[in-house]
Amino acid sequence: MRVKRKYPDGLRERAVWMVFEIREQTGVRTGSIAGVADQLGVNREAVRSWVRQAEVGGGKRPGTNTADAQRIAELERGNRELRRANDILKAAAFFAQELDPRLPR
Numbered sequence: 001m002r003v004k005r006k007y008p009d010g011l012r013e014r015a016v017w018m019v020f021e022i023r024e025q026t027g028v029r030t031g032s033i034a035g036v037a038d039q040l041g042v043n044r045e046a047v048r049s050w051v052r053q054a055e056v057g058g059g060k061r062p063g064t065n066t067a068d069a070q071r072i073a074e075l076e077r078g079n080r081e082l083r084r085a086n087d088i089l090k091a092a093a094f095f096a097q098e099l100d101p102r103l104p105r
Contacts, residue, residue: 007042015040015047016054 015036022032033051037044055061064072 007046011040011042012050015042016050019047019051
């Protein structure tokens with residue numbers, strides 16, 4: 001299910017690109033996010049999170065990239081479903097033993 005986003009993807013990509021360009025040209029990391037955010041009329045924290053995610057995705061910063069996070073969430077969801085099914089089967093086996101005394105305990 002796709003989440004509706006406040007800012008279009010093109011704006012996100014452009015903001016991240018601008019921050020990286022400013023950092024590359026000036027060699028200074030401080031102030032680049034605030035400058036780009038003010039220039040584009042976007043919240044500073046939004047730009048900061050986009051840049052952070054781009055750095056993680058590019059291997060410049062440690063963390064879990066988007067594809068890995070989605071895969072982990074998918075695996076955890078499957079794990080929950082399997083545990084639930086296992087609990088149901090255990091309960092069914094318990095009640096089967098209660099109803100039929102010939103079954104081994």
